[in-house]
Amino acid sequence: MITVSGVTKVYGDTRVLGPIDLELPAGGITALVGPNGAGKSTLLTIMGRLIAPTAGRVTIAGRDVATTPGRELAKLLSILRQENHFITRLTVRDLVGFGRFPHSRGRLTAADHEQIDRAIAFLKLEEITDRYLDQLSGGQRQRAYVAMVLAQDTEYILLDEPLNNLDIRHAVSMMTQLRTAADELGKTIVIVVHDLNFAAAYADRIVVLNQGQVAHVGTPTEIMCPEVLTGVFETPFRITNHDGYPLAVYYR
Amino acid sequence: MHETVTKAPPAPVRPMAAARRPRLWPRFVILTVLAVAAAVLVLTWDIGPAPGTRGFWLIVNMRVVSVATIVIVAACQAVATVLFHTATSNRILTPSIMGFDALYVVMQTGLVFFFGADTLSRTDGLPKVVLQSLLMVGFATALYTWLFAGRRGDLHVMLLIGVVFGIGFGALSTFMQRLLTPSEFDILSARLFGNLSNSHKEYLPWAGLVVIVVLALVWQRRHRLDVLALGRETATNLGLHFKREIIVLLILTAVLISISTTLVGPMTFFGFIIATLSYQLVGSSRHWHVLPFAFLLGVVTLLGGYFVLRHVFYAAGLLSVIIEFAGGLFFLIYLLRKGSL
Numbered sequence: 001m002i003t004v005s006g007v008t009k010v011y012g013d014t015r016v017l018g019p020i021d022l023e024l025p026a027g028g029i030t031a032l033v034g035p036n037g038a039g040k041s042t043l044l045t046i047m048g049r050l051i052a053p054t055a056g057r058v059t060i061a062g063r064d065v066a067t068t069p070g071r072e073l074a075k076l077l078s079i080l081r082q083e084n085h086f087i088t089r090l091t092v093r094d095l096v097g098f099g100r101f102p103h104s105r106g107r108l109t110a111a112d113h114e115q116i117d118r119a120i121a122f123l124k125l126e127e128i129t130d131r132y133l134d135q136l137s138g139g140q141r142q143r144a145y146v147a148m149v150l151a152q153d154t155e156y157i158l159l160d161e162p163l164n165n166l167d168i169r170h171a172v173s174m175m176t177q178l179r180t181a182a183d184e185l186g187k188t189i190v191i192v193v194h195d196l197n198f199a200a201a202y203a204d205r206i207v208v209l210n211q212g213q214v215a216h217v218g219t220p221t222e223i224m225c226p227e228v229l230t231g232v233f234e235t236p237f238r239i240t241n242h243d244g245y246p247l248a249v250y251y252r
Numbered sequence: 253m254h255e256t257v258t259k260a261p262p263a264p265v266r267p268m269a270a271a272r273r274p275r276l277w278p279r280f281v282i283l284t285v286l287a288v289a290a291a292v293l294v295l296t297w298d299i300g301p302a303p304g305t306r307g308f309w310l311i312v313n314m315r316v317v318s319v320a321t322i323v324i325v326a327a328c329q330a331v332a333t334v335l336f337h338t339a340t341s342n343r344i345l346t347p348s349i350m351g352f353d354a355l356y357v358v359m360q361t362g363l364v365f366f367f368g369a370d371t372l373s374r375t376d377g378l379p380k381v382v383l384q385s386l387l388m389v390g391f392a393t394a395l396y397t398w399l400f401a402g403r404r405g406d407l408h409v410m411l412l413i414g415v416v417f418g419i420g421f422g423a424l425s426t427f428m429q430r431l432l433t434p435s436e437f438d439i440l441s442a443r444l445f446g447n448l449s450n451s452h453k454e455y456l457p458w459a460g461l462v463v464i465v466v467l468a469l470v471w472q473r474r475h476r477l478d479v480l481a482l483g484r485e486t487a488t489n490l491g492l493h494f495k496r497e498i499i500v501l502l503i504l505t506a507v508l509i510s511i512s513t514t515l516v517g518p519m520t521f522f523g524f525i526i527a528t529l530s531y532q533l534v535g536s537s538r539h540w541h542v543l544p545f546a547f548l549l550g551v552v553t554l555l556g557g558y559f560v561l562r563h564v565f566y567a568a569g570l571l572s573v574i575i576e577f578a579g580g581l582f583f584l585i586y587l588l589r590k591g592s593l
Contacts, residue, residue, distance in 0.1 A: 050485050074491025085341060085483035089537035098479060102491040106475020152490070 001026050002047060002156065002190070007056030009042050017042045017212040019056060026061070026155075028204035029182050029189045033196060035233055038209040040192045041082070041160050047190065048079030048158045060156055074102035078149045079158040092136070092144045093129045096120055099151030119151035122177055138165035146174070150181065157181070159191045163198065171195075175202040196248045200224050208232055221246055276541055279534065283548040290555035291319050297563055317453050321515055322558060324459050326526075326550030328512035331470060332505045333523030334530070334546050338481050338539070339501040340407060343531065344587070346524045347509045349411065350395070351418030353518035355388055358421040358428075360443050365428040369436040372443065381455050385510040392506035396499050407498075444517060459511050466507050470543065477501075477539040519572055521579025526550045528586060 001023060008018030017039040024030050032040040046053045049065040058065045060077050068076075078099075096119050100112040108116075120129055123143045133141060142165045149157060162178070163171045179202050181187045193199045199206050200220040208216040208223060210232045216223055223229070224246035229237045238249045295315050301307030336347045348354075363371050395417070399410040429437055470477075476497060480487050484494045512519065530546040531537075554571070561571050 048489070050488055070488065070493050071491040074489065079485075079489050081485050085486075089531075089535070098482065098486075098490060101475070101479050106478070149489075 001061065002188070003059045004043070004047065005056055005058075007043070007046055007053045007058060009039070009046065009051070010054040015212060017046075018053075020212075020214055022207065022214055022217070024188070024190065024205075024207075026188045027182065027186060029178060029191065029202060031199035031203035031206045032190065032192045032209060033194070033199050033206055034209035034215070037211075039212040040209050043209065044158050044160050044190065044192050045079070045081065048077065049073065050079060050081065071102060074152070074154070076154055077156040077158070078152040078154040080145055080149045080160060080162070082160045082164055090133050091130050092125055092133070092140075092147075093120065095133060095144050096125075096129075096147045096151050099148040099153075102152060115151050115153055119147040122150055122181075123147040124173070139167060139170055142166060143170065143174070155186075156188045157190070159189070161192050161194065163193060163195065171198065178202065196224070196229070200246050200248070224248055276534070276536060280545065280548070283545065283552060287548050287551045287555065290552055290559060294319055294555055294559050294562075297559065317456065318558065319555065320456050320460070322554045323551055324456070324463055325512045325516055325519070326554050327463055327467065327547050328508040329519060329523035330526045330530070330546035330550035331467065331543055332508035332512070333527040334539070334542055335470065335477070335501050335505045335508075337527060338477050339498050339505070340411065341481065341483060343528065345411065346520065347505050348518065348520045349418065350392065350414035351421055352388060352392070352506070352509050352513065353520060354418040354421035354425070355391055356384070356513045356518055357444055358425045359384060359387065361425040361428045361440060364432060364436055364440045369432075369439040372439060378454060378458065381458075381514050384514045385507070388510035388513065389503065389506045392510075393503050396502045400495065400499060400502075455515065459515055462507065462511060466504055470504060471540075473497075473500075474538075474540045474543065478537070481537070481539075517572065520576060521583060522550070522554075522572070522575050525575070525579045525582050526553065528582075 003024075004020050004022040006018070007020045009016050016037075020043065032044060034040050042051070045051045047058050047060070047065070049058075052066065060073075063073070063076065065073060065077070093116065096116050097108060097112070099119065100108055100115060104112050120126060123146055125140075125143060125147055128136065128140060128144075133144065136144065142162070146159065146162055149159070159178075162174055166174055175198055178189055178191070182189050182204075191203075193203075200223075203220060205217065205219055206223040207214060208228065215232050216228050224239050226237045226239060229235075229239075229248060229250075233250075235250050240247050240249060295312050296303070299308055299311050301311070332347050336345065337343045360372070363375070395414060396410065399413055400407060429440070432440065476492060479490050479492055480494070480497055480501070482490075487494050487497070526546050526549050530542055530549055533549070534541050534545040536542065553575075557571050557575060561574065
């Protein structure tokens, strides 16, 4: 379970987030959605201890992310940001191998190699395992980073816009794979997504943020209704039902 | 180029496999052989007494001091620069940008300015060397912990302030040098160019010991260094305390640079050339490849340069001047060709 209590983030004298109190149960996929500047990424990075909140605390599986030693936390929780600084002389396999660092401290064992192979296969990167990162497209690199996080094999996985840079085929396959990771491997996954329909189709619950506050929390069917969405996104919405899951139409 | 709308043939499995992972060990073997050859040449070339006689060994023993100094300086400069590049995730900076060399210059100039030129040679000895090194490391540590570990914790602000300190020290030195008498200035200048003959036998064991300890610490951290190179966020995600690791790296860098500087004087570009060449030649971004490679390359370059200068041009003292010149040129060419680092 991820517990966020009283978390705020202030830059200068602007409060960009909070105070936020939120509980996300273990298991399943939670999608954070909201307009630009709502604080989705800020909340996710605070949960993943990449930035410190101005006030409040986050516990994951009962452990405070601010005080738990990094080494232990790295076996419980992994987080991937949108932009990643990358080194050119590094192959996809090298990068995915870094995911094992919290477990093996750099000396990869046979079991580590097995995990790496599995992560590479999971994201269908077999064809490009030996390519250097600078020879990849943005989408391929994005998938390589997700594979690294999967190789880290943590119970909790936080992803900041994992669909960025991905074409439709890879976006669908990314979400399907995350769904599999949640269902078959029992991972707890929190993602920031912009595409509401992806969130509705794959997530178990949706958290809507607006102006730094939690506006709504609910299942896709509860969230995907014009009253909720129009208020938050200031855009007229129509919701249709497509094969049992809600679909938002807002293009014109 | 022909384009086709029919189904493309299946892509060959692992198309990049052939270009994959160049074998690394031959490069290391070649470099090691070169390093040993250069050392043997420097030790034994052009000795008057016949090999094996007492006179021969006496001269070899004297030359061992130079070779040991070169090996220590090469290790310090090469490793420190690579660590600095990793810590700042930038391959264009050198540790001297943080005002190390300038601090050394201002200390020497201050000595002459306040106590007269003869103080320089009168105070020579282990205590002064230790004090100088401690001052340089202390300065760096204070700067890093104050600026980087503090609340703001911005690496770029820290680097900028380091540069400003460097300029400040430089200006202060220039000011004091203006007021010196020409003869005092002459004595001082001899100290301010990296010079392999500045080195003294009695410091070497101590310098060597400290360098070995630092290198052992670095080697122990080699896997962490690779993770740190992935950037703050990824390194934190993988469980490293990023700020603490960076500060440790910067302090180790400071120790290495201060040893090299107190042994032979400032060497601005040497570390940069060696590190940059190593990244290009070693074919791996892993620190356990890059660090030993850079060390070996440094030894080969310095010993080779020393040999050529000493036995071809008969001008041993000029080595660091030549290296600075060649290094500066290389730096410019590299920057212009690559456009970015």
